[in-house]
Amino acid sequence: MRVAEELKKSALVSIWFMFLTFPIMVIRVNTIYNTVEWRWLNMALVGGGSFFLSMLWRFMIRRKERGKKKAEIKDGVQLTLIQRLMQNRRVTLSGIVLAAIFAMIYPFVFSMYQTSIMITALIYVMCGLGLNIVIGLAGLLDLGYVAFYAVGAYSYALLNYHFGISFWMALPVGAALGFMFGVLLGFPVLRLRGDYLAIVTLGFGEIIRLVLENWNEFSHGPSGIANIPRPSFFGYDLSLQQVTIWIYFIMIGLVIFTIFVVGRLQNSRLGRAWVALREDEIACQAMGIDKTRTKLSAFALGATWAGMAGVMFAAKTTFINPASFTIWESVIILCVVVLGGMGSIVGVILGAMVLILLPEYLRAFSEYRMLLFGAVLVLMMVFRPGGIITNVRRTYRFKGKATTDGSSA
Amino acid sequence: MAAAHNFGKDVLEVRSLSMDFGGLRALDKLDLSVRQGEIVALIGPNGAGKTTFFNCITGLHAPTEGEMLIHPPNQGKTQRLNGLKPNRVTERGLARTFQNIRLFPNMTVLENVMIGRHCRMSAGIPGAIFRPRSTREEENQVVDDSYAMLEKIGIEQFVNELAMNLPYGAQRRLEIARAMATDPFILLLDEPAAGMNPQETRRLDELILRLREQEKISILLIEHDMKMVMSLSDRIYVVDYGKKIAEGSPEEIKRNPAVIKAYLGEEIDA
Amino acid sequence: MDYFLELFLGGLTRGSIYALIALGYTMVYGIIELINFAHGEIYMIGAFTALIVAGVLTLMGWNEIAILVIASIVAVIYSSAYGFTIEKIAYKPIRKAPRLSALISAIGMSMFLQNYVLLAQTSDFLPFPSLIPQFEFLEPYAHIIRPSELVIYTVTASVMVALTIMIKFTSIGKAMRATSQDKTMAALVGIDVDRVISVTFIVGSATAAIGGVLIASHIGQINFYIGFIAGIKAFVAAVLGGIGSIPGAVLGALVLGWTESFFTGYVSSDYEDVFAFVFLVFILIFRPAGILGRSEAEKV
Structure with a gap:
C-alpha cells in the first residue's frame, strides 16, 4: 500500500521534472547554423534522477520532522556524535595533534600542485572564518564580502606596483584597509533590516568590482595587475617549489592566528553581544547593547580577515584582475560557512576543505562546481540549517553550590 | 496597607506624554511618577496604550510630545530620557521585560x-x-x-x-x-504573569516583593491579573484610549466609578 | 530634442521591462516577505524557452507572428512552472525558519538555475530571432523608436491593467491581499495560504517571462547571465517604489529606467551598472519605505 503510494508520488514528480526540464535539457538550437539537437538521453536521466531524489527528499523531510518531535519530547540539549566527541578533551587533543602533523608534512608528501590547491583552500578557510563572524555570529547576511577581499588584493598589488611595498608590509596594511572599508561601508548600511542589508552589501560588492573594472588609471582595468611578487624568505631567492611551500606555511600560520583570534572573540563580551543581536535585536538593545556599534564591530572585523586573505591571494597568484572578485566568490565563501556550520570554527574549516578540495580532486565534478554549490545552499537550509557541525553553546564554570554537569535532569 | 509604607522621592517622572501613530493617538498627555521603592501598576483594557508607554520610556518609540525624567536614587542627578537610544536608557538604570517573551x-x-x-x-x-x-x-x-x-x-x-x-x-x-x-533602579514588567497558573502567579508576587526589599528598586508593572495588581501595588494608574482615567491606591481604584465603567463587565474586585 | 526623446523612450523601454520583473519581486515580498533572488533567473529561463521554441518553429518554417505568439505562451507556461516548483523546493520547507535561511536558500537557487542553463545550453550569447514585425506607420520615426519598443509599452501596460484587475476584483486577488496583511488570520478565515503563495509565484513568474521574451527580441541576444543583473535592477525598482506595492513597482521601474537612460546618455555609459547600485544604496539608506511604501515599525 504505502510502497505503491510512494512510487506513484515519485513517478508524478519524475514526469513533472521531465516536463519542466524538457526545452532546456533536451533541445539545443543553434541559431547560427539553424540546426536543432535533440538530447533524449538527458530526459531519461532527469526522469530517473528525479524519481529517486524525490523519494530521498520525502524521506529526509519526514526524518527531519520526526527529529523535531523527538527533541520536543526529550527536552534538554541534544548532542550529535561529533559534538559529543568534540567535548571529550582527549579526542579533541589527539584530533588537533593529528591535524598538526598532517599539516606539517603535507607539502613534503604531496606535489606542488596539490600544495597550491591546499593554499587556496586555506585562503577560503580564512575568509570563511572571517565571514563567520559576520553571518554565523552576528547574523548579518553580507553578500559583498568579496569586496574586502578585493581591497586587500589590490592594496598589495598597487602599493607594490607604485611604492615597492613588500608582502610583509602589505599584510597588516591590507588588514587595516579591510577594517577601514568595513567601517566605511558598514556605517550607512547597518541600520537596515536583514534582507535589505544582503542586497545593499551585494550592491557595494558589485560597485567596487565595477569601479576596478572601469577606472583604468587607478586599477589597470579588466586586464589587471601582473607580476606581483611572492612573499620573500629572509632575503633568500627561492625556487617556485620552495616558495609554494613557504606560502603554504605562511597560510598555516595565518589560519592558526585566525582560529585563535576568532575563538577568543567568540567567547568574549563582544561575541556574546553578537549572538544576542542575531537572536533578537530589540531585546538586545533593551538590555543595554549598542546595536550599531556591535554590528559595526562584527562587520569590520570580518572585513579585516578578507583584507588579509586578499593580500595572500595576490601574493599567491601573482596576478589579479576584477574577474576574481565577482559576487559568486562571496557566495562560495557563504557556502563554506553554511555547509560547515554557522558559528562553528571547526565546521567552517571542514566546509572549506570539502567545498574547495573535493571539486579539485574529482575533476569530473569541477564543471558542476557552481551548480552543486547552489544546490548545497538550498539543501543545507532545508535539511540542516545548522551545518555539518552545529555550534554548541559554551558552558561556563561558576562559583556556586552543586555544579551541574552540562545538562540537568 | 499601601499608606503604611514610607516612600522616597520620585525616581521616574513622566509629564504629559503623547504618542501618535499616523492619525492614531496612542497616548494622550499621560502623567505618571514612580517613587523610590514603590510598586506602581499601570492597568487598562487591551489596546489602551500601556505597552506603547513602556516603549516610549525605554527608547523604542520616540514620543510625539512630553517629557520623561529620571532622578536616580543614588547619585541624584536628574536626566531626561527623551531622544535616548534604548541601550542608553538601560545604562541609566531602567530595565524592562517584554509582554511576548523576547529571550535569546x-x-x-x-x-x-x-x-x-x-x-x-x-x-x-x-x-x-x-x-x-x-x-x-x-x-x-x-x-x-x-x-x-x-x-x-x-x-x-x-x-x-x-x-x-x-x-x-x-x-x-x-x-x-x-x-x-x-x-536597574526601576524595573518595568510588561504583563509578567500572563499565561501563568495561579500558583506560579503567587510565586511571582513573592519574587517581586522580595526584589523590591532586597535590591532596593522601584517597580512599574503592566498587568491584567487584577488579583495580583490589587495585592501587590502601592499605587495604580488606569489608562483607557491613551488617557489617564484614574490614579490612586488599590482601594480607591476599586471604588472609582470611571474605572468601573471602563472595565464594565470585567472582574475588578479580587 | 530628438536625442532627449530617444533617451526618454529608451528609458521607458528599460522601465517597462524592469516593471515586468519587479512585479514578481514585489508580489512575492508582499506575501512571504522574501527577496526571491531566483526571480531574475525565472526571467532568463523565460527568454531561453522562447528562444528554443522559436528556433525549432523557425526551422519548421512557421510564420513569424505565429512563432512569436507560441513562443511567448510556452515561455509563460514554463516560467510559471519553474516559479511554482522553486517555491515548493526552496522556500516552502523553511517558511517558519529565520529569514536568513530563506534568503540563503534563494541565493543558492539563483546560482543553481544559472548554472543549470549554462551547463545544459551554453555560456555564449545566443542571437534571438527578431520576431516583431515592422510597422509601417512607425517608419517616419524609425530613428527614435523601434517597433519592438512600441510592443513593449503596449504589452507592459496591458499586463499592469490585467494584474490590477485581478488583484482588486477576483477572489484569488482578495485572498492574496488578505494573506499579505496577516497570514495567520487569512488561514483562520479559510483561505488556503499555500495555494495563494503558489498562485503568487506563478503570476509573478508569468509576468517575468513576458519581460524576458520582450527584452530578448528587443535586444536580439541572450545568455544565462542576463537574469542576474536584470533581477537586481528590478529589485531596485521594487524597493524604490515601495516593496509590496504594485503601482509602486511600476513607478519605481519607470523612474529607474529613465534615470539610467539619461545617466548613460548624458554622463557616462561605463558606470551604467554602478549607477543602479548606487541608486539602490541611497534609496535603502534614506528612504527604505520607497516612494509609495509605508514605513512600519516592528511590533514589540
Whole structure:
C-alpha cells in the first residue's frame, strides 16, 4: 500500500521534472547554423534522477520532522556524535595533534600542485572564518564580502606596483584597509533590516568590482595587475617549489592566528553581544547593547580577515584582475560557512576543505562546481540549517553550590 | 496597607506624554511618577496604550510630545530620557521585560543573564583578543554574578539549558533575571504573569516583593491579573484610549466609578 | 530634442521591462516577505524557452507572428512552472525558519538555475530571432523608436491593467491581499495560504517571462547571465517604489529606467551598472519605505 503510494508520488514528480526540464535539457538550437539537437538521453536521466531524489527528499523531510518531535519530547540539549566527541578533551587533543602533523608534512608528501590547491583552500578557510563572524555570529547576511577581499588584493598589488611595498608590509596594511572599508561601508548600511542589508552589501560588492573594472588609471582595468611578487624568505631567492611551500606555511600560520583570534572573540563580551543581536535585536538593545556599534564591530572585523586573505591571494597568484572578485566568490565563501556550520570554527574549516578540495580532486565534478554549490545552499537550509557541525553553546564554570554537569535532569 | 509604607522621592517622572501613530493617538498627555521603592501598576483594557508607554520610556518609540525624567536614587542627578537610544536608557538604570517573551532562544540561560551584564562591563576588541588579566577577572565576575542572579530568581537549575527549552514560567522569570542583571533602579514588567497558573502567579508576587526589599528598586508593572495588581501595588494608574482615567491606591481604584465603567463587565474586585 | 526623446523612450523601454520583473519581486515580498533572488533567473529561463521554441518553429518554417505568439505562451507556461516548483523546493520547507535561511536558500537557487542553463545550453550569447514585425506607420520615426519598443509599452501596460484587475476584483486577488496583511488570520478565515503563495509565484513568474521574451527580441541576444543583473535592477525598482506595492513597482521601474537612460546618455555609459547600485544604496539608506511604501515599525 504505502510502497505503491510512494512510487506513484515519485513517478508524478519524475514526469513533472521531465516536463519542466524538457526545452532546456533536451533541445539545443543553434541559431547560427539553424540546426536543432535533440538530447533524449538527458530526459531519461532527469526522469530517473528525479524519481529517486524525490523519494530521498520525502524521506529526509519526514526524518527531519520526526527529529523535531523527538527533541520536543526529550527536552534538554541534544548532542550529535561529533559534538559529543568534540567535548571529550582527549579526542579533541589527539584530533588537533593529528591535524598538526598532517599539516606539517603535507607539502613534503604531496606535489606542488596539490600544495597550491591546499593554499587556496586555506585562503577560503580564512575568509570563511572571517565571514563567520559576520553571518554565523552576528547574523548579518553580507553578500559583498568579496569586496574586502578585493581591497586587500589590490592594496598589495598597487602599493607594490607604485611604492615597492613588500608582502610583509602589505599584510597588516591590507588588514587595516579591510577594517577601514568595513567601517566605511558598514556605517550607512547597518541600520537596515536583514534582507535589505544582503542586497545593499551585494550592491557595494558589485560597485567596487565595477569601479576596478572601469577606472583604468587607478586599477589597470579588466586586464589587471601582473607580476606581483611572492612573499620573500629572509632575503633568500627561492625556487617556485620552495616558495609554494613557504606560502603554504605562511597560510598555516595565518589560519592558526585566525582560529585563535576568532575563538577568543567568540567567547568574549563582544561575541556574546553578537549572538544576542542575531537572536533578537530589540531585546538586545533593551538590555543595554549598542546595536550599531556591535554590528559595526562584527562587520569590520570580518572585513579585516578578507583584507588579509586578499593580500595572500595576490601574493599567491601573482596576478589579479576584477574577474576574481565577482559576487559568486562571496557566495562560495557563504557556502563554506553554511555547509560547515554557522558559528562553528571547526565546521567552517571542514566546509572549506570539502567545498574547495573535493571539486579539485574529482575533476569530473569541477564543471558542476557552481551548480552543486547552489544546490548545497538550498539543501543545507532545508535539511540542516545548522551545518555539518552545529555550534554548541559554551558552558561556563561558576562559583556556586552543586555544579551541574552540562545538562540537568 | 499601601499608606503604611514610607516612600522616597520620585525616581521616574513622566509629564504629559503623547504618542501618535499616523492619525492614531496612542497616548494622550499621560502623567505618571514612580517613587523610590514603590510598586506602581499601570492597568487598562487591551489596546489602551500601556505597552506603547513602556516603549516610549525605554527608547523604542520616540514620543510625539512630553517629557520623561529620571532622578536616580543614588547619585541624584536628574536626566531626561527623551531622544535616548534604548541601550542608553538601560545604562541609566531602567530595565524592562517584554509582554511576548523576547529571550535569546539559542543561548544558554546563563548567557542570557550575562548579556544583561553587558552594559556594566568594559572589555573591547583588544580585551577579547589579548585577554589581559582585567578581562579575565571581569569575565569570571560576570559569570559568578549572573549565576547568583539566577539563584535569586530561583531558576539556577536551568543554568546551562538553552533558553528556548525552558518551561514557560521559567522563561518569564529568566526575563526578569536578565533585566535585573543590568542593575536597574526601576524595573518595568510588561504583563509578567500572563499565561501563568495561579500558583506560579503567587510565586511571582513573592519574587517581586522580595526584589523590591532586597535590591532596593522601584517597580512599574503592566498587568491584567487584577488579583495580583490589587495585592501587590502601592499605587495604580488606569489608562483607557491613551488617557489617564484614574490614579490612586488599590482601594480607591476599586471604588472609582470611571474605572468601573471602563472595565464594565470585567472582574475588578479580587 | 530628438536625442532627449530617444533617451526618454529608451528609458521607458528599460522601465517597462524592469516593471515586468519587479512585479514578481514585489508580489512575492508582499506575501512571504522574501527577496526571491531566483526571480531574475525565472526571467532568463523565460527568454531561453522562447528562444528554443522559436528556433525549432523557425526551422519548421512557421510564420513569424505565429512563432512569436507560441513562443511567448510556452515561455509563460514554463516560467510559471519553474516559479511554482522553486517555491515548493526552496522556500516552502523553511517558511517558519529565520529569514536568513530563506534568503540563503534563494541565493543558492539563483546560482543553481544559472548554472543549470549554462551547463545544459551554453555560456555564449545566443542571437534571438527578431520576431516583431515592422510597422509601417512607425517608419517616419524609425530613428527614435523601434517597433519592438512600441510592443513593449503596449504589452507592459496591458499586463499592469490585467494584474490590477485581478488583484482588486477576483477572489484569488482578495485572498492574496488578505494573506499579505496577516497570514495567520487569512488561514483562520479559510483561505488556503499555500495555494495563494503558489498562485503568487506563478503570476509573478508569468509576468517575468513576458519581460524576458520582450527584452530578448528587443535586444536580439541572450545568455544565462542576463537574469542576474536584470533581477537586481528590478529589485531596485521594487524597493524604490515601495516593496509590496504594485503601482509602486511600476513607478519605481519607470523612474529607474529613465534615470539610467539619461545617466548613460548624458554622463557616462561605463558606470551604467554602478549607477543602479548606487541608486539602490541611497534609496535603502534614506528612504527604505520607497516612494509609495509605508514605513512600519516592528511590533514589540
